[in-house]
Every structure is written in structure tokens, then in C-alpha cells.
Amino acid sequence: MTVLLLAEHDTAAIADATLRALAAARQIGSEVHVLVAGSGAGAVADAAARLDGVARVLLADSENYDQMLAEPVAALLASLADGYDAIVAASTAVGKSVMPRVAALLDVMQVSDVVAVDGPKTFKRPIYAGNAIQTVTSSDATIVATIRTAGFQAAGEGGSAVVEAVSGPEPAALSEFVENFTVTSDRPELTSARVVVSGGRALGSAEAFERLLTPLADALGAAIGASRAAVDAGYAPNTCQVGQTGKIVAPDLYIAAGISGAIQHLAGMKDAKVIVAINSDADAPIFQLADFGLVADIFTALPELTAALEARAR
Amino acid sequence: MKIIVAVKRVVDFNVKVRVKSDGTGVETANVKMSMNPFDEIAVEEALRLREAGVATEVIAVSIGPAQAQETIRTAIAMGADRGILVRTDNAVEPLAVAKVLSALVAEEQPGLVILGKQAIDDDAGQVGQMLSALVGWPVATFASKLVVADGRAEVTREVDGGLQTVEVKLPAVVTTDLRLNQPRYATLPNIMKAKSKRLDDRPLADLGVDAASRLTVLKTEEPPRRKGGIKVGSVAELVEKLRDEAGVL
Numbered sequence: 001m002t003v004l005l006l007a008e009h010d011t012a013a014i015a016d017a018t019l020r021a022l023a024a025a026r027q028i029g030s031e032v033h034v035l036v037a038g039s040g041a042g043a044v045a046d047a048a049a050r051l052d053g054v055a056r057v058l059l060a061d062s063e064n065y066d067q068m069l070a071e072p073v074a075a076l077l078a079s080l081a082d083g084y085d086a087i088v089a090a091s092t093a094v095g096k097s098v099m100p101r102v103a104a105l106l107d108v109m110q111v112s113d114v115v116a117v118d119g120p121k122t123f124k125r126p127i128y129a130g131n132a133i134q135t136v137t138s139s140d141a142t143i144v145a146t147i148r149t150a151g152f153q154a155a156g157e158g159g160s161a162v163v164e165a166v167s168g169p170e171p172a173a174l175s176e177f178v179e180n181f182t183v184t185s186d187r188p189e190l191t192s193a194r195v196v197v198s199g200g201r202a203l204g205s206a207e208a209f210e211r212l213l214t215p216l217a218d219a220l221g222a223a224i225g226a227s228r229a230a231v232d233a234g235y236a237p238n239t240c241q242v243g244q245t246g247k248i249v250a251p252d253l254y255i256a257a258g259i260s261g262a263i264q265h266l267a268g269m270k271d272a273k274v275i276v277a278i279n280s281d282a283d284a285p286i287f288q289l290a291d292f293g294l295v296a297d298i299f300t301a302l303p304e305l306t307a308a309l310e311a312r313a314r
Numbered sequence: 315m316k317i318i319v320a321v322k323r324v325v326d327f328n329v330k331v332r333v334k335s336d337g338t339g340v341e342t343a344n345v346k347m348s349m350n351p352f353d354e355i356a357v358e359e360a361l362r363l364r365e366a367g368v369a370t371e372v373i374a375v376s377i378g379p380a381q382a383q384e385t386i387r388t389a390i391a392m393g394a395d396r397g398i399l400v401r402t403d404n405a406v407e408p409l410a411v412a413k414v415l416s417a418l419v420a421e422e423q424p425g426l427v428i429l430g431k432q433a434i435d436d437d438a439g440q441v442g443q444m445l446s447a448l449v450g451w452p453v454a455t456f457a458s459k460l461v462v463a464d465g466r467a468e469v470t471r472e473v474d475g476g477l478q479t480v481e482v483k484l485p486a487v488v489t490t491d492l493r494l495n496q497p498r499y500a501t502l503p504n505i506m507k508a509k510s511k512r513l514d515d516r517p518l519a520d521l522g523v524d525a526a527s528r529l530t531v532l533k534t535e536e537p538p539r540r541k542g543g544i545k546v547g548s549v550a551e552l553v554e555k556l557r558d559e560a561g562v563l
Binding site for chain 1: 443
């Protein structure tokens with residue numbers, strides 16, 4: 001079994017999600033090749049070649065793949081599919097856009113959001129917002145899958161693969177990149193953070209969200225998340241949303257502040273090792289899931305918690 | 315131009331589903347069903363494009379059992395011009411749905427197909443992308459803003475680090491994210507009127523699509539349950555527990 005893994009990168013470094021997807025790829029097949037597509041991504045390819053468990057790196061260096069748009073990248077992957085038993089990518093915005101297009105080009109079904117590999121063609125995946133886990137086996141010749149990375153450990157260094165240049169078909173001019181609006185943050189990335197502090201509607205305003213959660217996140221070295229209600233109300237940017245249709249996280253510690261615990265939110269965080277809920281409503285569903293629950297007003301409890309953590313650090 | 319909107323009948327988003335004890339699936343009998351929330355957003359966006367004079371006709375399509383008619387009627391009550399039900403009692407995978415839609419695209423020649431970014435039952439998130447590949451069109455996934463003009467669509471997409479704007483050539487496939495719009499409610503008079511609008515009921519077999527499943531579900535099980543937690547009395551106790559018992563501080 002040879003597996004082709006699509007790497008995600010910013011032309012400087014490989015995304016953490018890809019490092020985690022590599023662990024899943026290694027469980028699917030004995031030999032893993034990594035495809036690095038982009039312009040000026042040579043350094044990324046070299047870094048990929050040093051990853052533990054990578055047998056070969058394919059570098060498609062072309063402006064066509066600059067922003068990893070679905071059309072050219074899917075065409076490239078489909079053109080390389082011969083000789084691979086499986087093609088996988090992390091379940092990121094890029095992976096989710098590109099891979100189903102690849103699957104259709106190869107006339108195979110995709111297995112989305114794999115959380116466990118039970119065999120080369122048998123996978124576990126969550127359905128119904130994570131309220132059921134399905135084990136599926138594929139009858140297709142080529143496996144196309146996206147990996148839900150929260151449950152897999154990031155691969156380390158220790159490999160010495162060869163880098164080989166490849167090229168794909170010249171893409172038809174179907175789509176064009178216009179611009180990116182990136183939310184910059186010096187905090188840990190939400191999906192790979194060890195600690196996540198999340199706020200909900202109860203915060204009441206963007207100002208309170210910032211004032212209460214930022215110092216707590218600073219004290220813990222945590223990423224900041226949010227419920228859909230908080231995002232819809234404009235308290236936090238969309239990129240912070242944790243849940244079925246936002247980001248899926250599985251940190252060591254997840255602190256839910258003023259979040260009731262709707263099914264759709266739980267889908268994004270219930271695999272955290274330790275869940276803490278702080279909510280003034282003792283009947284909030286989040287308490288059924290939380291390892292440690294504190295029934296308290298978040299406006300007093302959060303500053304108190306921040307102060308206690310800061311005192312400890314000193 | 316015409317717009318095709320794909321809508322799916324799913325277990326209502328507020329229902330906490332139960333896994334069947336024999337592991338064959340989840341309980342869907344006697345459970346409230348509704349239109350997939352992302353598909354409501356897709357219908358709304360198509361209607362807005364028609365109201366803006368960009369589109370001339372909005373066709374709501376669903377694939378599934380006879381009851382999926384209700385979902386199409388809902389789309390019509392919101393304002394869609396007509397519906398097509400591709401009827402089958404079997405479960406249909408995203409690849410087969412994409413093939414059915416591509417057959418309908420060949421018949422109807424729409425300028426745009428709008429779908430939800432994922433269905434909240436199988437959480438696959440594949441159909442739009444697959445359809446785009448089958449018909450050779452561009453795809454813009456996770457749209458939070460859509461502007462159509464001069465044979466092109468400028469689409470702002472929700473991506474991991476923020477937003478990305480792309481421009482796609484029409485015809486194209488667009489999948490909707492939560493923040494694209496706020497879907498309207500169907501009013502009672504419109505629900506009544508929807509009953510008399512055209513809804514073609516076509517057996518799946520008529521479309522010449524091979525809808526055989528590629529994936530076999532071996533079992534469906536409950537996710538691992540978290541063991542019950544405790545309530546603490548104070549912030550000090552919480553910090554102590556996190557440090558000493560949980561070891562996460």
C-alpha cells in the first residue's frame with residue numbers, strides 16, 4: 001500500500017494538520033509519499049523530506065498551485081493517482097475543498113473526517129455531529145480520505161526522503177485567487193493548541209469577550225475559541241468557531257465559559273482530555289460533559305481564575 | 315440564468331439522535347425531519363439572486379424517498395419556482411448524488427448550482443465539490459458572500475485562517491457556509507401556494523445513474539461516553555483539581 005499525502009503549507013512551513021495527517025497515512029499504508037504543491041515551496045519540500053515516515057516527496061513547483069485552489073490541485077492529484085492505493089489530506093478548508101473533487105475525478109467515494117484507521121480500507125468516522133461513530137469499508141480501487149487531525153499525533157523529524165519534481169496538467173482558467181483576509185494572531189493555533197479557552201453568548205459583548213478571555217488565555221498559553229452564538233453576535237471572529245461546522249479541537253484542557261453546550265458545539269470539543277465548564281446556569285447541558293464544573297457568574301469567576309493562574313506562575 | 319439548489323431532508327438539527335442497539339444505524343423512525351440548515355441558506359441565496367435580477371428561475375432538487383417532497387415544498391414556499399424529486403428509497407452516497415445532479419445540470423443547463431457545505435446527518439461535505447468535477451466547472455466552497463456579475467461570481471470563502479476571495483467563471487458550483495445569509499421563513503399563504511407549483515417526481519432509475527454504494531457501513535456505534543464529572547465550589551478548588559487531579563496545569 002502506497003499512500004499519497006497532500007501537504008498544506010504557507011511556503012515557509014508545513015501545517016501542523018499535515019504533520020498529524022501523516023500519522024494516519026502511515027496507518028493506512030506502509031509507504032507514504034508527500035505532495036508539496038505551490039510556487040517557491042522548495043524549502044517546504046525539503047522539510048517534508050525530513051519527516052519521520054516519509055519515503056518520497058513530490059514537489060509541484062508552479063504558480064498554478066499558489067493558493068491551493070481546488071481546480072488545479074485536484075487535477076494535479078488526479079494525474080498522480082496512478083500507482084497510489086490511497087490519497088489523503090487533512091480535513092482543513094483546503095483538504096475539504098480539494099479532495100472530493102479528486103474523488104469524483106477518479107470516480108471513487110471519499111471517506112470524510114477519518115478519526116481512526118481500522119485497516120487499509122476500513123475507517124471510523126463521526127456522523128450526526130459526532131453523536132454516532134460509523135465504521136465503513138470501501139470497495140473502491142483507490143481510497144480518497146480526509147483526516148480529522150485532532151486525534152492523531154504530529155509526526156516528528158528523522159526521515160531522509162528524496163525530493164522529486166512533478167508537474168500536473170495545465171489548468172483551465174476556471175477560477176482566480178483575488179485576496180486573503182487573514183486574522184493574525186500570535187496565539188497558538190486553535191486546532192493544535194494544548195489549551196483552549198472558549199467563550200459563548202453569555203459574554204454579552206465583544207469588549208467583554210476580549211477583556212475576560214484574553215488575559216485568561218495569556219495566563220494559560222491558550223488559544224481562544226468561541227461558540228456559534230458568540231460568533232454570530234460579533235463577539236469573536238468566525239475563525240474562532242468551535243463545533244460541527246467550525247473547528248474540531250481536542251486539547252488537553254478545554255475551558256467553556258458561558259457556553260450552554262448545544263449539540264453542534266459539543267461536536268467540536270468533546271474529545272478534549274479535560275473539560276471545564278463555567279456557567280451560571282446549573283442546568284446547562286455542558287455540565288453533563290464537563291469533568292469539572294463551576295456554577296458561577298463568569299464575570300467574576302474568569303478574572304478570579306486568571307488571577308489565581310497568574311499568582312501561580314509568579 | 316437558472317439556478318439549481320440542492321436540498322436534503324435530514325433529522326432536525328435540534329434532535330439528539332439515538333444509535334440503534336443492533337449497530338445498524340441511527341434511529342430515524344418517528345424523528346422530526348427538516349431541511350438541512352445549510353440548504354436553507356442555499357435556497358435563500360438563490361432567491362436573493364433572482365430578486366436582484368441575476369437569476370430568472372430557481373429550481374429546488376432533492377434526492378430521496380417520497381417524503382423528501384415536503385423538503386422541496388418548503389423550498390418552494392420560501393420562493394423557489396419549481397421542484398424536482400429524484401425518488402429512491404435507498405441510501406444514496408454523495409458521489410451518486412453528484413452524478414444525479416450532473417444529469418439534471420445537463421438537462422436544465424443552469425448557470426449556477428448552489429448547495430449547502432455539508433449535510434448535518436452524514437457530515438460528508440462532498441457533493442458540491444464532486445458535482446463540480448463531474449461537470450468540469452469551478453467550485454467555490456464555504457461561501458460567506460456571493461456577488462454575481464458579467465458571467466463571473468466573486469465568492470468570499472470562510473477558510474481556516476480568515477476569509478479568502480476567489481473569482482470563478484460561470485457556470486459554477488457554490489457551497490454555502492453559515493454566514494452567507496439569514497434564510498427567510500415561509501409564510502402561510504406561500505406554504506398554501508407552494509402546493510400548486512410544479513414538482514416533478516422522477517424515479518432515480520430514469521436518470522441512468524449508477525447509484526450503487528461504494529462504502530459499506532460495518533457498524534454504527536455510540537461515541538465513547540465521558541465519565542461523569544464533578545462540580546467544584548470555587549475557583550480555588552477548580553485550580554487545585556486541575557493541577558493535582560487532572561495534571562493539566
